Each structure stands twice: as structure tokens, then as C-alpha cells.
Amino acid sequence: MRPHRRVHSVVYAGFSSGSLRDRILDAQAKVVITADVGYRAGNEVDLLGITERAVADLDVVEKVVVWRRKGASDEASLGAREVDFDALIASGSVDCPAEEMDSEDPLYILYTSGTTGKPKGVQHVHGGYMVGTYYHFKNFWDLHRLRAAGRRGDDGVPRGRVDYPHPGVFYETIEKYGVNVVFTAPTALRMLMRYGEDYPQQYDLRSLRFLTCAGEPLNPEALRWSYEHICGSGEWGHIVDNWWQTETGGPCLGTTAPCR
Structure with a gap:
């Protein structure tokens, strides 16, 4: 048993x-x-x-x-x-x-965002979540160094507030570590936009291939500003706005907007 x-x-x-x-x-x-x-x-x-x-x-x-x-x-x-x-x-x-573990053994509980009521938990299983994670990292974020069984071979760079301890730390991190893919939220991009384009111009952001975000709709003004000043108007990077459910732990729809 x-x-x-x-x-x-x-x-x-x-x-x-x-x-x-x-x-x-x-x-x-x-x-x-x-x-x-x-x-x-x-x-x-x-x-x-x-x-x-x-x-x-x-x-x-x-x-x-x-x-x-x-x-x-x-x-x-x-x-x-x-x-x-x-x-x-x-x-x-x-x-x-x-x-x-068996593939259908329970793994953990992931909750809805709670925007329409009390958050409700969705139970994920070992095999399904591992396969989903591998699929999204490979096909949505286009990470190249992936290992078998859903284990990532890339290096992650976690960050807290994008403007602490100074408004340029977001761009400083990209330049320092040669970040290729960024996953953030529209609120963070709007915050960076309020600080102005002088900050991203001080750093070399050409390592960035994808700037992806989720959380709520990305308004057109912030999308265009981010595409121009963070992604170099497509010279080195592309911005991807995606929609997902918090409880699924992965994107359901994604779009790379034509910003030119």
C-alpha cells in the first residue's frame, strides 16, 4: 500500500x-x-x-x-x-x-487570483505540471538550455521591486547578467515608463530577446514604450503580452505585437 x-x-x-x-x-x-x-x-x-x-x-x-x-x-x-x-x-x-512518485500523485495547490471572489485552490499533479513547465519554458519563453524531465538548465535571476534600490536597477540587472528573457507584470512596465527613457539608455540591453508579461492587460502606451526603449524597437528584442489563469501556472494565449 x-x-x-x-x-x-x-x-x-x-x-x-x-x-x-x-x-x-x-x-x-x-x-x-x-x-x-x-x-x-x-x-x-x-x-x-x-x-x-x-x-x-x-x-x-x-x-x-x-x-x-x-x-x-x-x-x-x-x-x-x-x-x-x-x-x-x-x-x-x-x-x-x-x-x-507516480505521475498522477498530488503535487501542490495553486490558487486563483481572487479578483472575482475568495481564491479557490486547484490541485496539480507531479507529471502534468512537470510536462507543462517544460513545454512553456521551451516554446513560450524559447529557453535553449533545457534538460530532460522538465528540469531547467538555464540560470534564473530573481528580482523584487524593479525600482529598488534605484530606478535603473532593472536595466542594470539585464546588463550585468546578460539576461535573455524577462518575465514581469504590466504594472512594473508602467512604473518603468513613469521614470522615463533616460534610464534604459544608460545600459546595454542587447542581450534581451524576449520581454514577456502577464497579470492584467498591457495598455498600448506601455507596450509601445517598452518595445521602443527596452527592446530597441525590435532591433534586439520583442515584447510578448500573454493571458493566463493564475491557477494554471502557465500561459493560455500569447501575442507578439507588431509595434512598428
Whole structure:
């Protein structure tokens, strides 16, 4: 008999304790992994406080693993069911071999955006999501170095706010790492547009092949501005506006607009 396996759920740092609690209950999560704080544009977000309020009186949660980014190491400051992440790793006593899974075994829960009501979770499976991820990276983002079984061979460059710590950091990152494909949101492109074209002109953006975005409709003004000043009017890059459902984790429709 195959053992019962629980799914996981990734929760964004900006969510309230109520939203986190709902997702814990949906997944019947036994373990919650968090940090003491998160940082957003230089400001601290009290992640542990949010988590502690979310798990209060929840018997289903057995452990809360805390990565203490502030560097505190005293165990006394942790609650009864809280475990220090670094101490857990350093103990060397954790035996967690990889489990062989069937393609239809549950993987994790991905939620709707909640724009039309309370977010609803969609459960994805191991095989289907892995194949979908590989397909989208290869055919939509045109990434060239892909490995078998849906594992990516490219290098990712994650970023937070596109204007922190200064309005040119978005372009600086592209130039520094030779970024080929950017995935962002229309709100970010409109923010860059408000800062003006002087910033992108200071950097070499010719490594960029695709500037892709999703989240809400990309208005024509921001599309044309981004195409001209970030993509070099098509000299080196193209902008792709796509539509997808948050809960599918992949684009459903995509278009490369003729901006000339």
C-alpha cells in the first residue's frame, strides 16, 4: 500500500494571517516553513508574527520551521513547536530520501487570483505540471538550455521591486547578467515608463530577446514604450503580452505585437 502523501502550497509573503490560515487548512499542512522577517523595498515584513497568528489553535500544524534572517540564534525565543532552520540543517540528523512518485500523485495547490471572489485552490499533479513547465519554458519563453524531465538548465535571476534600490536597477540587472528573457507584470512596465527613457539608455540591453508579461492587460502606451526603449524597437528584442489563469501556472494565449 502506498503511503498517504500531503500536498504543499506556496504562500506569498504579503498575505495576511487569515489567508495563510485558509491555505494551511486546505492542504491540512503538518509543517509550515517561514522566516522571521521578509524585506520589501528595505522595509521589514513580520513573517513570523503573521505565521504565529495563522497557526494559533490549529492542531493540524505540528512544526513551524523558521529561517531567522536577522541572525538570532537563541532557541529560547522560539515557540514550543517552532524549529530553527539553520539548527535543523546543522544537526545532520534529518534523513529525507527522495520519494518515487507516480505521475498522477498530488503535487501542490495553486490558487486563483481572487479578483472575482475568495481564491479557490486547484490541485496539480507531479507529471502534468512537470510536462507543462517544460513545454512553456521551451516554446513560450524559447529557453535553449533545457534538460530532460522538465528540469531547467538555464540560470534564473530573481528580482523584487524593479525600482529598488534605484530606478535603473532593472536595466542594470539585464546588463550585468546578460539576461535573455524577462518575465514581469504590466504594472512594473508602467512604473518603468513613469521614470522615463533616460534610464534604459544608460545600459546595454542587447542581450534581451524576449520581454514577456502577464497579470492584467498591457495598455498600448506601455507596450509601445517598452518595445521602443527596452527592446530597441525590435532591433534586439520583442515584447510578448500573454493571458493566463493564475491557477494554471502557465500561459493560455500569447501575442507578439507588431509595434512598428
